Amino acid sequence: MNNSPSSSEAGHREDVPLCRVSCESASVAVLLHPTGNGLRLLLVSERTGHRALLDATVLDALCALTPSAATALVRAAVQEEVRR
Numbered sequence: 827m828n829n830s831p832s833s834s835e836a837g838h839r840e841d842v843p844l845c846r847v848s849c850e851s852a853s854v855a856v857l858l859h860p861t862g863n864g865l866r867l868l869l870v871s872e873r874t875g876h877r878a879l880l881d882a883t884v885l886d887a888l889c890a891l892t893p894s895a896a897t898a899l900v901r902a903a904v905q906e907e908v909r910r
Contacts, residue, residue: 841868874907 842858844867852873859868859879866879880888891899 846872 839860841860844856844858847854847856852871855870855872857868857870859866861879864881866881867885869878869880870876888896
């Protein structure tokens with residue numbers, strides 16, 4: 827029997843890699859990121875290095891997007907990237 831404390835009991839606060847999502851134009855690392863207010867998903871663009879922390883509220887809102895709204899969101903992000 828293992829009596830050592832679990833990661834959460836020991837105050838383990840490191841990011842945990844979950845997966846990598848890739849297609850022909852992008853690759854994003856997905857990590858579990860503990861914060862003082864609970865867990866977040868940390869997304870890291872392997873192309874640009876940009877990072878985003880998403881909480882459950884943001885993830886829930888993304889689930890509610892229609893396909894056309896999701897397309898508009900991606901277009902806006904791509905246009906912003908071109909302007910940089």
